[in-house]
Amino acid sequence: MGIGIEVVGLFKYFGSVAAVNDISFSVKEQEFYSLLGPSGCGKTTTLRCIAGLEQPSKGSIKIGDRVMSSASEGICIPPEKRGIGMVFQNYAVWPHMNVEQNISYPLRITKVPSEKIRDRVNEVMDMLKLTGLGKRYPSELSGGQQQRVALGRALSIKPAIMLLDEPLSNLDAKLREQMRFELKDLQRNTGIAILYVTHDQVEAMAMSDRVAIMKDGVIIQEGKPLDIYKNPKEKFVADFIGTTNFIECDVIGSSASSTDIRLESGSTFTVPEATDIRGRCTLALRPEDIELSAEGTDGFEAEVEVGIFLGNVIDYRIKIGNSKLRVQSTVATMFRPGDKVRAKVGRVVLFN
Amino acid sequence: MSSPNGKLTARESNALDMRYVFLALTGALFVGIIVYPLYHVLAKSFVSGSGLSLANYVKVFSNPTNFKALWNSIWMSATTSVIAMVAGTSLALFVIRTDIPCKNLLRIMLLMPYAIPPFIGAIAWTQLFGPAGYISKAYINLFGSYDVPWNIYSTGGIVLVMAMYQFPVVFITVSGALGRLDPSFEEASRMSGANAFKTMRDVTIPLVMPSIMAGTLLAFVGAISNFGIPALLGFRARFYVLTTRIYSALAIPDMPLATAMAVLLAITAGAALFVQIKFEKGQSRYTVISGKSVRPQTISLGKWRMPIFFMVVAVSLFASIVPMASMLLTSVLKYWGAPIKLSNLTLKHFSYVFNLEMARRALKNSFILAVLAATVTMALGAVVSYMSVKAKMKAAVVLDIVGTFPYAVPCTVIAIAMILAWSKPPIMLYGTLWIMLAAYLVRYMPFSIRTTRATLQQIHSSLEEAARMSGAGWLQTMRHIVVPLIKPGLIAGWILVFMPAFRELTMSVLLWSQGNETIGVVIYNMQDAGNTQIAAAISSIVLLLILVGNVIVRKVSKGQVGL
Numbered sequence: 001m002g003i004g005i006e007v008v009g010l011f012k013y014f015g016s017v018a019a020v021n022d023i024s025f026s027v028k029e030q031e032f033y034s035l036l037g038p039s040g041c042g043k044t045t046t047l048r049c050i051a052g053l054e055q056p057s058k059g060s061i062k063i064g065d066r067v068m069s070s071a072s073e074g075i076c077i078p079p080e081k082r083g084i085g086m087v088f089q090n091y092a093v094w095p096h097m098n099v100e101q102n103i104s105y106p107l108r109i110t111k112v113p114s115e116k117i118r119d120r121v122n123e124v125m126d127m128l129k130l131t132g133l134g135k136r137y138p139s140e141l142s143g144g145q146q147q148r149v150a151l152g153r154a155l156s157i158k159p160a161i162m163l164l165d166e167p168l169s170n171l172d173a174k175l176r177e178q179m180r181f182e183l184k185d186l187q188r189n190t191g192i193a194i195l196y197v198t199h200d201q202v203e204a205m206a207m208s209d210r211v212a213i214m215k216d217g218v219i220i221q222e223g224k225p226l227d228i229y230k231n232p233k234e235k236f237v238a239d240f241i242g243t244t245n246f247i248e249c250d251v252i253g254s255s256a257s258s259t260d261i262r263l264e265s266g267s268t269f270t271v272p273e274a275t276d277i278r279g280r281c282t283l284a285l286r287p288e289d290i291e292l293s294a295e296g297t298d299g300f301e302a303e304v305e306v307g308i309f310l311g312n313v314i315d316y317r318i319k320i321g322n323s324k325l326r327v328q329s330t331v332a333t334m335f336r337p338g339d340k341v342r343a344k345v346g347r348v349v350l351f352n
Numbered sequence: 353m354s355s356p357n358g359k360l361t362a363r364e365s366n367a368l369d370m371r372y373v374f375l376a377l378t379g380a381l382f383v384g385i386i387v388y389p390l391y392h393v394l395a396k397s398f399v400s401g402s403g404l405s406l407a408n409y410v411k412v413f414s415n416p417t418n419f420k421a422l423w424n425s426i427w428m429s430a431t432t433s434v435i436a437m438v439a440g441t442s443l444a445l446f447v448i449r450t451d452i453p454c455k456n457l458l459r460i461m462l463l464m465p466y467a468i469p470p471f472i473g474a475i476a477w478t479q480l481f482g483p484a485g486y487i488s489k490a491y492i493n494l495f496g497s498y499d500v501p502w503n504i505y506s507t508g509g510i511v512l513v514m515a516m517y518q519f520p521v522v523f524i525t526v527s528g529a530l531g532r533l534d535p536s537f538e539e540a541s542r543m544s545g546a547n548a549f550k551t552m553r554d555v556t557i558p559l560v561m562p563s564i565m566a567g568t569l570l571a572f573v574g575a576i577s578n579f580g581i582p583a584l585l586g587f588r589a590r591f592y593v594l595t596t597r598i599y600s601a602l603a604i605p606d607m608p609l610a611t612a613m614a615v616l617l618a619i620t621a622g623a624a625l626f627v628q629i630k631f632e633k634g635q636s637r638y639t640v641i642s643g644k645s646v647r648p649q650t651i652s653l654g655k656w657r658m659p660i661f662f663m664v665v666a667v668s669l670f671a672s673i674v675p676m677a678s679m680l681l682t683s684v685l686k687y688w689g690a691p692i693k694l695s696n697l698t699l700k701h702f703s704y705v706f707n708l709e710m711a712r713r714a715l716k717n718s719f720i721l722a723v724l725a726a727t728v729t730m731a732l733g734a735v736v737s738y739m740s741v742k743a744k745m746k747a748a749v750v751l752d753i754v755g756t757f758p759y760a761v762p763c764t765v766i767a768i769a770m771i772l773a774w775s776k777p778p779i780m781l782y783g784t785l786w787i788m789l790a791a792y793l794v795r796y797m798p799f800s801i802r803t804t805r806a807t808l809q810q811i812h813s814s815l816e817e818a819a820r821m822s823g824a825g826w827l828q829t830m831r832h833i834v835v836p837l838i839k840p841g842l843i844a845g846w847i848l849v850f851m852p853a854f855r856e857l858t859m860s861v862l863l864w865s866q867g868n869e870t871i872g873v874v875i876y877n878m879q880d881a882g883n884t885q886i887a888a889a890i891s892s893i894v895l896l897l898i899l900v901g902n903v904i905v906r907k908v909s910k911g912q913v914g915l
Contacts, residue, residue, distance in 0.1 A: 053817050053821075079817070080820045080822070080828075083823070085821070088814040088817070089814075092818040093818075094815060094818070094833060105819070106822035109822055153818070153822065157823070
């Protein structure tokens with residue numbers, strides 16, 4: 001296969017509002033790429049521009065080496081000529097066609113010989129564990145099964161590119177988790193390039209090779225999930241990806257490998273991180289990067305307000321002066337409300 | 353690379369242009385058949401003799417008979433709608449919100465009068481309560497008196513029969529609102545300490561009040577626009593309303609006077625509908641958004657359960673089954689007034705009807721008109737609705753409004769508009785069957801737009817987009833996805849136009865001519881001339897067709913639509 005997507009300088013206006021405001025990115029061949037952001041950030045509009053369901057106001061979209069749309073050249077290829085598979089948020093499985101008819105539709109419309117259609121439909125149904133459901137109608141299927149039919153329909157023509165618009169958001173939590181693995185396996189086995197749109201960061205982190213974080217029609221940060229998690233470029237990203245504590249503090253000194261920090265409560269401590277920032281700043285701390293202990297001299301002193309046992313971790317809320325922090329600790333001993341503890345800080349990120 | 357792309361883009365824009373051509377043609381047609389004739393009514397009413405004047409209106413108000421007709425129309429409709437409001441609301445509360453038995457059966461029975469043409473209902477009521485009626489005779493036999501203490505040919509008779517055919521409107525709107533009302537409102541009231549009765553009084557009824565008012569106003573408009581009932585029951589009692597006065601004015605003919613009265617009728621009905629829309633919007637604030645049907649708690653009627661049940665059964669029997677049975681009985685009796693026994697039954701009236709040239713012609717005419725009206729309005733309605741709902745074209749929204757407007761215009765006024773517009777060159781339709789077709793198209797366009805719009809709104813646009821992503825073009829998407837999905841809705845809508853068009857009276861009675869009778873006109877004329885049993889035989893045939901049509905609609909739409 002070996003076909004990717006290239007989006008350059010994409011704009012989409014609705015009236016005077018720019019839903020997509022100068023976006024450029026590329027999805028490499030066989031890559032799982034996610035557009036991640038809160039609702040209204042323009043991710044779905046971007047996806048629909050690539051699908052051909054919306055006409056971009058400016059910019060160009062290339063799939064492989066075919067120009068699919070280019071505002072400057074006046075090109076906009078209709079969606080049915082783009083050869084892309086797409087899965088919709090509400091599945092859009094046609095209620096008047098049974099499972100086989102739904103899956104085979106893209107093949108029938110492109111006049112594939114009927115014996116080949118049969119083989120391909122069976123293959124797709126086996127792959128998606130829909131065997132034996134071919135004659136069922138969508139109303140007789142569960143949400144998860146409908147989802148598979150929608151996937152099967154998108155996959156039946158063996159597209160090089162597949163677009164998925166929040167496909168898991170209508171499933172219950174357990175099924176959603178299971179489908180994450182299946183989607184990832186599917187992509188590995190078929191070698192399809194997937195562009196995935198979601199507002200669920202866990203979903204994006206779990207499946208993607210690369211993620212683009214979007215806000216207000218722009219991409220704020222793009223990269224591998226772990227890199228973004230570890231090095232958020234902005235407070236928004238740190239807040240959106242995972243859970244983060246933000247504390248106002250002052251940088252009082254630094255060296256090549258560490259920084260001295262003073263909290264508003266007056267306590268000072270050193271973090272193993274270099275920075276150029278001086279003076280007032282915001283400290284971003286992941287709950288799992290704080291370690292609590294009963295005694296010691298590392299980090300700062302805090303008071304446990306409440307601790308909730310969640311099974312694999314204990315979720316604490318601790319107090320330092322007026323600020324409250326969330327801590328996820330795996331330590332077997334459980335602190336009680338009111339206990340004085342030492343909080344040792346691992347990784348931090350500082351923002352101006 | 354760019355040349356095949358360029359071609360595809362051009363083809364895509366051609367498809368877009370085609371849609372504008374469709375719209376432009378529909379728009380031109382709407383202006384021709386709706387705007388132009390209706391404008392004529394307004395214009396004509398202000399012209400008398402030499403030029404522009406209010407002379408026609410002066411005439412309406414200076415002649416006491418005409419003025420009385422306006423006043424009669426208003427108070428007859430007001431009284432009718434108050435009765436319909438009380439009856440419709442209490443029946444809806446009983447059937448939807450209490451533990452009354454046989455709810456579903458009662459609901460269907462209470463909706464049945466909605467399907468019976470009011471003029472056929474009026475004929476049935478004269479057979480029951482008229483001077484030689486079945487119930488009148490039974491009363492005389494039972495009490496040994498010489499007369500009955502009622503007279504169906506009176507204002508009271510008109511109001512009562514009218515209310516019988518208008519209460520289902522209130523019943524439908526109120527029971528619909530009760531069904532959509534979030535049950536947690538009522539549950540909160542029970543949790544606050546109110547009992548079932550107080551909850552109904554303080555929470556349920558106030559919350560559905562907008563619907564009660566909207567339904568009542570619809571009943572008012574239905575009553576003031578009706579011709580059959582005041583014509584069949586009122587002429588003998590010298591009780592005239594606007595619709596029957598217009599009929600008489602056209603018989604003279606006094607076109608300017610008829611036109612002025614038509615405008616007054618249109619204004620009164622239009623004002624009521626305007627207020628009705630306000631109430632309808634008010635109700636939407638209280639409806640459940642999720643559409644999840646939570647079964648609300650029903651109120652236990654206790655010892656009143658059976659008495660109320662029998663009362664509701666009696667009402668529904670008299671609203672539908674009894675009139676229909678009376679119609680059938682009258683059509684098979686050897687002669688009107690014959691004692692009811694087996695030896696007095698005959699099918700000779702039916703064979704007479706089937707051999708009567710005029711009746712056969714009328715059946716054929718009504719059939720042709722109804723098929724054409726249903727087909728043309730549904731086709732145009734589907735185009736307009738698709739362009740406004742799915743393609744979201746601004747021009748289509750305008751057409752949507754123009755096509756829906758005649759809903760606010762009483763049938764009598766539409767008929768007058770047709771006479772004014774189509775009885776002079778270049779287009780002479782008056783005296784032919786086609787003037788009735790023109791009237792039916794105007795009349796039923798709003799229904800078709802409404803049903804097609806509702807059907808299309810249920811189809812999420814991603815279903816179409818999924819087809820495009822599967823490689824289907826616009827036309828293929830239409831053929832494979834949109835049309836199959838809306839087909840049940842289109843068929844149901846087609847029948848819902850066909851049936852009222854098939855038995856239409858109010859417009860046809862003003863527009864028919866020798867050789868171009870419709871079934872409604874023949875029934876009316878037969879009854880008017882005293883041929884009660886011939887009228888009953890034809891009415892029975894019409895009722896049978898309505899029942900069959902209704903069963904088909906329910907089957908096709910899986911119980912969602914019915915008359």
